[in-house]
Amino acid sequence: MEILTLFIVALVAVEHIGIAVLEIFAPAKTQAEAFDMPLDFVKQKNAQIALSNQGIYNGMLGILILAMILLFTGAVLKTILILLMAYIIIVAVYGAFTATKKILFLQGLPALIALVLVAIFY
Structure with a gap:
């Protein structure tokens, strides 16, 4: 079950890298x-800069999660993953209030599932 748990956590990381690619490189319409x-808002230069900035954070978060899986084991990894998944959930709740409700389901729910799996099975 530990391997499945780490796989789910890795999927959360890959999701954030994918979001980063959208935020940094996707066309404005996408x-x-x-x-x-x-x-019209997304086409503005300042909006593009803000999206790219946010994309760097999401991408680095995804890379950080993957790096933690590769660098740590045991109780240390469990603590790190719980903190990172909790962070993603908090950010998703904030995003649901300030941007769009779907963030809660697209980012928060996978992180919540991963958090529960890490807490129980890792």
């Missing part, structure tokens, strides 16, 4: 649809 934002 970004507007993905993030429930008006296209």
Whole structure:
């Protein structure tokens, strides 16, 4: 069950890397649809800068999670993963209140599932 748990956590990491790719490299139309934002807003230079900045954070979070899986084991890894999954859940709740409700389900729910699995099975 530990391997399945780490696989689910790795999927959360890959999801954040994918979100980073959308935020940094996707065309404005794709970004507007993905993030429930008006296209006119997303096309603005400042909005593109903000999305790219947010993308760096999401990408680095995904890379950090993967690195932690590779570098640590046991109780240390469990603690790190619980903290990172809790962080993602908190950010998803904030995003649901400030941006779009779907963030709660697309980012928060996978992190919650991973958190529960880590807490119980790792």
